[in-house]
Amino acid sequence: MSYRIFNIAITGVGGQGIITLSKLIGRSALLEGFDVRVAEIHGMAQRGGSILTHIRFGKEVYSSLIPKFSADILLGLEAIEVARYIDYLAPGGYLLLSDHIIRPPMAEVRITVPEIVANIRAAFHDNVNTYVIDAYRKALELGNAALENTIMLGALCALNIVSITKESFIKAIKDVIPPRYLEINLTAFEEGYKSVHGKTR
Amino acid sequence: MSLLGKAGEIALLLGNEAVARGALEAGINVATAYPGTPSTEIVESIASVAERLGIYVEWSVNEKVALEVAAAASMCNLRALAAMKHVGLNVAADTFMSLGYAGVEGGLVLVSADDPNCYSSQNEQDNRLYGLVGYVPVYEPYSPREAKDLTRYLFEISERFKTLIMLRLTTRLCHTRGSVILGEIPPARRKGGKFSRNKERWVLLPVNARRLRREAIQRLEKIREFNENFEFNHLKLDGDEDVGIIASGVAFGYLKEALNQLKLADKVALLKLTSIHPIPLNLVSRLVRSVNKVIVVEELEPFIENQVKTIAPSGVRVHGKDVFPLAGELNLERVIEGIGRALNIKVKVSEPSVDFTVLERLRENIPPRSPVLCPGCPHRATFFELKRALENKRVKAVFCGDIGCYTLGYYPPYEEIDTTLCMGASIGLASGLGKFAENLTVAIIGDSTFFHAGLPPLINSVYSCSPILIIVLDNAITAMTGHQPHPGTGFNALWRPAKKVRVEDIAKGIGVEYVDVINPYNVEESVLRLSKAIEYVLKEKRPAVVVSRRECALYSLRKLRRKGVVTEIFQIDREKCKLCMFCVKSFGCPAIIVTPEGYVTIDEGLCVGCGVCAQLCPVGAIQPKGRGVRLDEL
Numbered sequence: 001m002s003y004r005i006f007n008i009a010i011t012g013v014g015g016q017g018i019i020t021l022s023k024l025i026g027r028s029a030l031l032e033g034f035d036v037r038v039a040e041i042h043g044m045a046q047r048g049g050s051i052l053t054h055i056r057f058g059k060e061v062y063s064s065l066i067p068k069f070s071a072d073i074l075l076g077l078e079a080i081e082v083a084r085y086i087d088y089l090a091p092g093g094y095l096l097l098s099d100h101i102i103r104p105p106m107a108e109v110r111i112t113v114p115e116i117v118a119n120i121r122a123a124f125h126d127n128v129n130t131y132v133i134d135a136y137r138k139a140l141e142l143g144n145a146a147l148e149n150t151i152m153l154g155a156l157c158a159l160n161i162v163s164i165t166k167e168s169f170i171k172a173i174k175d176v177i178p179p180r181y182l183e184i185n186l187t188a189f190e191e192g193y194k195s196v197h198g199k200t201r
Numbered sequence: 202m203s204l205l206g207k208a209g210e211i212a213l214l215l216g217n218e219a220v221a222r223g224a225l226e227a228g229i230n231v232a233t234a235y236p237g238t239p240s241t242e243i244v245e246s247i248a249s250v251a252e253r254l255g256i257y258v259e260w261s262v263n264e265k266v267a268l269e270v271a272a273a274a275s276m277c278n279l280r281a282l283a284a285m286k287h288v289g290l291n292v293a294a295d296t297f298m299s300l301g302y303a304g305v306e307g308g309l310v311l312v313s314a315d316d317p318n319c320y321s322s323q324n325e326q327d328n329r330l331y332g333l334v335g336y337v338p339v340y341e342p343y344s345p346r347e348a349k350d351l352t353r354y355l356f357e358i359s360e361r362f363k364t365l366i367m368l369r370l371t372t373r374l375c376h377t378r379g380s381v382i383l384g385e386i387p388p389a390r391r392k393g394g395k396f397s398r399n400k401e402r403w404v405l406l407p408v409n410a411r412r413l414r415r416e417a418i419q420r421l422e423k424i425r426e427f428n429e430n431f432e433f434n435h436l437k438l439d440g441d442e443d444v445g446i447i448a449s450g451v452a453f454g455y456l457k458e459a460l461n462q463l464k465l466a467d468k469v470a471l472l473k474l475t476s477i478h479p480i481p482l483n484l485v486s487r488l489v490r491s492v493n494k495v496i497v498v499e500e501l502e503p504f505i506e507n508q509v510k511t512i513a514p515s516g517v518r519v520h521g522k523d524v525f526p527l528a529g530e531l532n533l534e535r536v537i538e539g540i541g542r543a544l545n546i547k548v549k550v551s552e553p554s555v556d557f558t559v560l561e562r563l564r565e566n567i568p569p570r571s572p573v574l575c576p577g578c579p580h581r582a583t584f585f586e587l588k589r590a591l592e593n594k595r596v597k598a599v600f601c602g603d604i605g606c607y608t609l610g611y612y613p614p615y616e617e618i619d620t621t622l623c624m625g626a627s628i629g630l631a632s633g634l635g636k637f638a639e640n641l642t643v644a645i646i647g648d649s650t651f652f653h654a655g656l657p658p659l660i661n662s663v664y665s666c667s668p669i670l671i672i673v674l675d676n677a678i679t680a681m682t683g684h685q686p687h688p689g690t691g692f693n694a695l696w697r698p699a700k701k702v703r704v705e706d707i708a709k710g711i712g713v714e715y716v717d718v719i720n721p722y723n724v725e726e727s728v729l730r731l732s733k734a735i736e737y738v739l740k741e742k743r744p745a746v747v748v749s750r751r752e753c754a755l756y757s758l759r760k761l762r763r764k765g766v767v768t769e770i771f772q773i774d775r776e777k778c779k780l781c782m783f784c785v786k787s788f789g790c791p792a793i794i795v796t797p798e799g800y801v802t803i804d805e806g807l808c809v810g811c812g813v814c815a816q817l818c819p820v821g822a823i824q825p826k827g828r829g830v831r832l833d834e835l
Binding site for chain 1: 211213215320344373376377378379380451453454455457458532533534553554555556557559560562563564566567568569570571572573574575576613614755785786789790791793794795797804805806807
């Protein structure tokens with residue numbers, strides 16, 4: 001087991017299933033024997049608010065918050081929120097982004113996902129690994145927008161950079177997701193996995 | 202279910218769940234609370250296993266009653282936990298102060314979940330100070346793991362010293378999941394106990410209160426002695442260190458990482474304090490007297506710092522709020538910066554190799570995202586209808602809001618919240634404004650908040666004959682904290698049927714002469730009925746109550762999805778849509794969006810099929826897709 005601390009920041013909009021996703025990653029890390037911290041935000045942001053959760057794991061973790069520019073991975077379920085919290089990503093880190101913009105009500109948003117990604121790449125002097133996943137459309141195809149998070153979990157697993165095995169991710173899904181949604185979530189996970197597997201580096 | 206995991210297992214528990222597990226391991230008999238972020242999951246998770254373990258759990262009507270019901274259990278020699286958010290203790294403060302004098306029989310732990318940075322609160326008050334005025338010992342863990350072990354132990358301490366105890370948490374700990382090593386849950390529980398009759402203790406007549414205060418002072422001194430050797434405190438002192446650092450709560454975690462990063466871990470003396478009040482003065486003294494400089498790292502008020510200063514010998518410099526912020530929560534960066542300032546060393550870490558001007562420009566191109574009412578939220582419809590009704594009557598109003606999801610009516614396009622102070626203050630302020638303000642006064646309060654703190658001010662409004670319109674937004678659940686039942690729902694904390702208390706019956710019973718119930722999903726009818734109520738208040742100069750009743754859309758949706766029911770979604774007919782933007786600008790539903798090409802469209806993933814927007818569209822361009830059940834037809 002590595003002695004370093006892994007930092008994964010997850011961002012998106014309240015209602016996209018970020019807490020469940022954080023719980024799944026936390027549980028997977030726990031199954032690997034890591035000491036785990038997952039800092040969530042509850043309350044006012046239940047629906048439609050801007051969300052950032054911090055996941056940290058390693059031999060021993062003392063606090064819950066990822067310092068700025070220290071996340072190994074920034075996993076975004078929504079592109080505007082990725083732009084907002086991009087200063088958590090470490091140079092050289094991985095940006096895993098769902099190809100999805102949720103426009104705040106009444107705001108006129110012209111910016112697009114490719115523009116956001118291009119800006120981030122420019123700001124990081126190209127020293128960032130970016131993966132844009134078609135997770136929202138795939139989730140709708142599978143019949144439920146709420147599967148977007150599990151698709152992204154599959155993509156995260158396929159990156160294979162945080163010392164968590166695919167088996168542990170799958171076991172975590174089985175532990176956390178209620179039985180009646182299990183099969184469709186496992187399918188979604190594989191969809192996400194396929195979208196990244198073999199495309200790293 | 203991780204809350205019932207086997208002893209020896211490592212579980213990933215939320216700080217709040219860890220406290221719940223600790224209480225289970227202590228063999229509690231009773232748990233009470235009024236829901237409030239960040240405390241809610243404590244009693245919610247106990248409720249989920251209460252039937253199996255034979256624990257009595259209730260969502261009390263407010264925090265004061267929650268503490269009283271828990272105290273009653275303690276008077277019967279049962280172990281009880283009462284949980285609340287920090288401002289909840291303001292509501293329970295009367296009872297808290299008296300219990301501080303009277304003490305307890307069965308172990309009684311009050312969990313106060315404070316909210317540095319006001320993530321979901323009206324202030325960031327530091328409830329450790331309540332321990333000081335109330336003669337109640339205060340303990341604070343730094344991690345979920347420690348929270349579990351500490352909670353279990355506190356029940357023993359409470360019984361040993363016959364004292365109420367405050368377990369103080371903060372949002373960051375409440376809502377952090379962490380690895381927790383599970384212990385044994387004792388099997389058998391007593392359902393009831395014998396009331397421990399003791400008039401001289403439980404009756405706080407002055408003759409008793411004077412004596413009880415002296416006893417409380419003595420009790421606290423004994424606990425101070427006990428805290429000197431409290432095993433959750435930890436002192437690392439070699440004797441040759443120049444600097445000593447004291448930290449408590451989550452600040453200790455940041456400090457550990459900061460010292461590692463600064464490579465100071467071996468060079469400073471370190472005291473982790475878990476027993477916050479009464480502070481173990483000898484233990485603190487040992488550190489303070491052997492160093493030249495002390496740094497106290499704590500969130501919010503200088504609670505420990507001020508006490509350290511009283512015992513620090515002259516010549517020992519004590520740093521605290523001179524180098525750490527008084528407002529907001531701490532984090533690693535802030536702790537590193539503060540230590541740097543206290544030690545007068547350069548701690549600036551190397552700048553990341555990133556073009557900040559590009560990042561800034563990107564940030565300027567993205568909109569802010571304030572929390573919003575959910576798609577299908579009945580409150581949005583009520584806000585829309587109230588605005589229309591006032592416009593129809595050409596009346597300008599002052600809106601007194603309250604604590605709940607509907608506080609979001611503050612934001613455009615509604616802007617129908619002018620005041621929000623605290624629970625119940627909508628009707629209280631309105632009762633006064635109805636007398637003093639030129640405009641019509643409207644109080645807006647949710648169902649759960651109404652039961653919590655709305656009754657006394659409503660009685661006041663009737664008694665003082667204040668001409669106000671009181672709108673009770675009854676979404677049949679405590680929504681903002683994640684759907685807990687309340688007296689109006691017909692369910693108890695275990696989701697078993699309970700007597701349903703109706704808002705309109707209360708209003709009539711109190712003597713309100715105009716009481717109406719509307720369905721906000723029915724726009725035209727609601728505007729009409731709200732207009733009538735406004736007319737009544739203006740003409741009769743007396744209070745009127747309108748209950749706007751519709752179940753929380755999110756709650757409805759969860760129940761429907763559980764049953765496998767597919768809900769309707771609406772779509773916009775591009776042929777018919779005149780792009781007048783009425784729906785976008787005056788309704789503000791997150792599911793209605795403007796595409797980069799300028800079309801108005803409905804996001805299929807967000808629409809829940811409430812059908813309200815279809816009623817507002819001036820040209821009838823919004824139509825059901827015909828996919829499933831309409832929420833407004835349930």
